[in-house]
Structure formats: structure tokens, C-alpha cells
Amino acid sequence: MRHYFDAMIADAESGAPFVVELAHFNGPLDLLLTLIRDEQIDIYDIPIARVAEQFLVRLHSLGLDEAADYLDMAARLLRIKAQLLLPHPEGDEAWEDPRAELVRRLLEYQQVREVVDILDARGEARRNQFARTVPPRVGDPFPQHTVLSVSMSELLAAVDRVLRSAIRPIVHTVVPRTLDVEGALRMVRALLAERARASWREMLSSGTEPWRALSLLLALLEMARLGECVIRQTAPFTDVEIVEISPQGEIGPTDPRAAAERP
Amino acid sequence: MSPLAKLLEAALFASGTPVPLDDLAALDPEATPEQLTAALAEMAEHYADHGVELIEAGGGWQVLTRGEYTAAIERAQLASRPQRLSSAALETLALVAYRQPVARAEIEEIRGVSVGNLLKTLLERGLVDVVGRAEGLGRPLLYGTTPAFLEQFALRHLGELPRANELAVALTARELHAEP
Numbered sequence: 483m484r485h486y487f488d489a490m491i492a493d494a495e496s497g498a499p500f501v502v503e504l505a506h507f508n509g510p511l512d513l514l515l516t517l518i519r520d521e522q523i524d525i526y527d528i529p530i531a532r533v534a535e536q537f538l539v540r541l542h543s544l545g546l547d548e549a550a551d552y553l554d555m556a557a558r559l560l561r562i563k564a565q566l567l568l569p570h571p572e573g574d575e576a577w578e579d580p581r582a583e584l585v586r587r588l589l590e591y592q593q594v595r596e597v598v599d600i601l602d603a604r605g606e607a608r609r610n611q612f613a614r615t616v617p618p619r620v621g622d623p624f625p626q627h628t629v630l631s632v633s634m635s636e637l638l639a640a641v642d643r644v645l646r647s648a649i650r651p652i653v654h655t656v657v658p659r660t661l662d663v664e665g666a667l668r669m670v671r672a673l674l675a676e677r678a679r680a681s682w683r684e685m686l687s688s689g690t691e692p693w694r695a696l697s698l699l700l701a702l703l704e705m706a707r708l709g710e711c712v713i714r715q716t717a718p719f720t721d722v723e724i725v726e727i728s729p730q731g732e733i734g735p736t737d738p739r740a741a742a743e744r745p
Numbered sequence: 746m747s748p749l750a751k752l753l754e755a756a757l758f759a760s761g762t763p764v765p766l767d768d769l770a771a772l773d774p775e776a777t778p779e780q781l782t783a784a785l786a787e788m789a790e791h792y793a794d795h796g797v798e799l800i801e802a803g804g805g806w807q808v809l810t811r812g813e814y815t816a817a818i819e820r821a822q823l824a825s826r827p828q829r830l831s832s833a834a835l836e837t838l839a840l841v842a843y844r845q846p847v848a849r850a851e852i853e854e855i856r857g858v859s860v861g862n863l864l865k866t867l868l869e870r871g872l873v874d875v876v877g878r879a880e881g882l883g884r885p886l887l888y889g890t891t892p893a894f895l896e897q898f899a900l901r902h903l904g905e906l907p908r909a910n911e912l913a914v915a916l917t918a919r920e921l922h923a924e925p
Contacts, residue, residue: 508833509858551858590855597843598835600907601898605830608802608899611809612824614761634875634886635868 510555511591513540518588525588528581530566534559558584659693666694666701674711674726682722746791749776750784754808763805763896803896827870827897837863838872842894842906846876846887864888872897 507513517536518525537559541552565580632640673680686695702724705711712725746754756772757764770781785806789799797808810818818824830838837860840852852860867873876889890903900906 508836509856511857555857587855587857591857594836594839594855597839597907598832601839601842602830602832602835604898604900604907605835607812608897609826609829610812610815611800612815612818612826613807613809614758615824634877638875 510537510552511588512595513537513552514555515588515592515595525585528585530559530563530581534563661693661697661700663697663700663704666697667704670698670701670705670724671710674724678726680724682724685724746787747784749773749780750787750791753781753784753806754788757799757806757808760807763801763803763807763892765805769806800899801901802899803892804902807896833858834863834866838867838890838894841867841873841888842890842903845889846879847889848879848885848887850885852888 507516514533514537517523517533518528521532521536523529523533534556537552537556541556562580562584570577670680670685673685685698702711702713706713709727711727713722714725715722752772753769756769766781769785770776770778776784785799792798792808796814797810800807800809815826819826836856837852840855841847841864844851849860849864852864864873868875870893871891872894873888874891875886877887878884879887894900895902
């Protein structure tokens, strides 16, 4: 027996016709199928000992990293080989051929291989045809009234991107600056009491610090909320006009200069 | 060509991806389904002697260049073909196609190798997508194929997969986790 295997291994190593690079295989099942085909073995009656030895011979040329899947199969083959060596009572109904599971997997894998060949041919034919290249549709980048549709993988990919960019977070110190909304409120109320109308640019001299502008903005929004003034604009990007609402609820007329700008 | 066929031709020219029949029907609300089918047939016949052809795949209709001009087009660097999938990637893709929705462990059991990276490649190429989670332990992700898969393999629908009936039975009949 031992001599036979040694001969097989030596035969394989000396470059027998079925010695092939493992890189050409898609995994242990692919390798097994090839062995079976090359050796013209009946798949329903696999000489496990012989196939297992052949399989191990191929493993020698493999780095350990890629070998894990192959080693798993090698262990299975050796286990089946051991099981076959154990005696089993003749005519025992309950005895199942230890090779059955392997054969089933091989047959299944063989079907996958056959389908792959057909799919590959179809894919190749289609790959040789070009569709028209159309630039991505221009439109509202953020449609407002549509339901957001994201697939699970897109969502996971997005989380992945966020986490990756968050590995080294940029740490910086934020200096807190208190906004003076009360002060801005007093200023605007005093101004409106005097003139009944003011514009944003008047109130905000150039070079104002951001916290002052923010205070003023919040003060104006607060006054609008309380119904003390109206904030309006004659056209996009023109100056913003702030008009006082009298206690009777009357709104002052529009600034004649601003009204003149209107088309 | 009839006005309807011309309209369909214009629409297919404007779109880079397959246009579903429903969208084609929306182009002319007056057209009946029969007229639509006839117009598509007319267009296909019209293209019979052209450098492009009318194809039904990926859940819709599409105009594609004929295969015999690919080499010349690529040589002139006007368009380039997508990279060909490796045999291992195709095996993985085939298993997703036939067994969807399918978990990674199931594919690995049939192929006998780990497929994590291959699945990632297929996801990146938009051929498969996560379609849900299994109920079992760890709630593993389930994968399925996308319309882009149908388009790139010139399939109208999943039922057109080669030997669909035969294989669906063969591949589903096996009992998973049957091993001790």
C-alpha cells in the first residue's frame, strides 16, 4: 500500500500530465472534480485513498494562507478514508457510505460549474455590446417630496465611509461666545421706535463680528415671532427690510426706494 | 417607421439603461399594448441592417451596438468594456442568482471556499445587493441579484437563467446544515 502511494506522489511530482497549478482552481471542490475527471474515476465509486493522496500532493505547492480551504477538504477526505477502513456488518441497512455526502457536494458543485460556463458565455456576448453613454440625469439634487430610497448595502457602505473617516477625528477647541440677543433686541426696538423702518445692512455695519450678526438675527426672528415687526425682501438677494408693526397691527408702507426696485 | 416606433426609438436613444415596457407605454398614453409591441417589432426589424440592435434585457428594452464592432470601437478608445468577471466570482454570482435570497455561509458551503471578498466585488459592481437578513443565529445578511445583473447577462428576468427549472430544484432540494 505505502509503496503504491509513494509511487503516486513521485509520479505526480515528476510532472505527470494531471499536475496543475493550484492557482487555476476555484477551491477544493474544483480541484477534486478535476482530479476525478482526469483520472476518469466513477464519481459514484471514488477510490478515496487514491484521491486523498493526490489531493495532498497538490497541497505541497500551496502557501498556508490560501491552503485553509484545501486543508479542510483534505481532513474530510482522510476522515472518509478512515471510515471506509472500519469494518461494517454485511447487509447492514443503517450503514451509509461515508462518501455519500462528498459525492452529493461534488455533483452539486458540478452543476454550478456547468451553469457558470453558460453564464460566462452570455456575459461575454453582452460585454461586447455597448449601450449609449448618457451623462447622469441633471435635476434637483435634493428632491424634496420623494421618499428616500437607499438599499441596505448603500446604507452599510455609507456607515463604513463615515467610520473610516472618523478614525482620526480632528480635535479642536471651540471658544464659547455668549450671544447678546437681549442687547440686540433693545437696539432694534429703539431703532424702530425712532424710525418705524430699518434695513439689515444699516443695522449691521461692515466688519461686524459673527456673534453680533447672529445676535441681531436671533433678535429679529424673535421680534417677528412676537409680532413686533415684519421682515421682508423685495427680491432675492436684495437688502432685508425690517418694518415695525404698530400696536394697532398696522404695517408701515414699503420703503419707496425698495418699491422702486421692484420690476 | 411608424410615428410610434420613431417615438420609442428617440426614448431609447435618450436613455442609457434598459427602459421598462411600462415607461415606454407612458410615452404615448393613446397607444395600446398591441401597438407598442408592434412598434418594437418594427424597430427591431428596422435595425436588422444597422450597426446597433434592439435588445430586451434587464427588465426593459435597450439599443446596443453590435458585437462585431467592439474591437474597432475599443481600439479607437471611444468606449471600453467592463472587466471580465473571474471564474470564482462567476461561481459566487451564479449561486446568488439561483439561490437568492442567500446567506454567505450557504454559498461558502457549496463552493467550499470563503467568498467574503468576492461578494464585496460583486456588490461594488452592482451585480448583487443585500436584500435582507435571515431569521437565524446572528441574523446574517441575505444577498440577491440586481437589475444590472440581468442587463449584463442579457436576461429578461430570472426565469431566463440557464436551466432555471432543473437547477432550482436540484439546488434547493439539498438540505443545508445536514452535516454533523
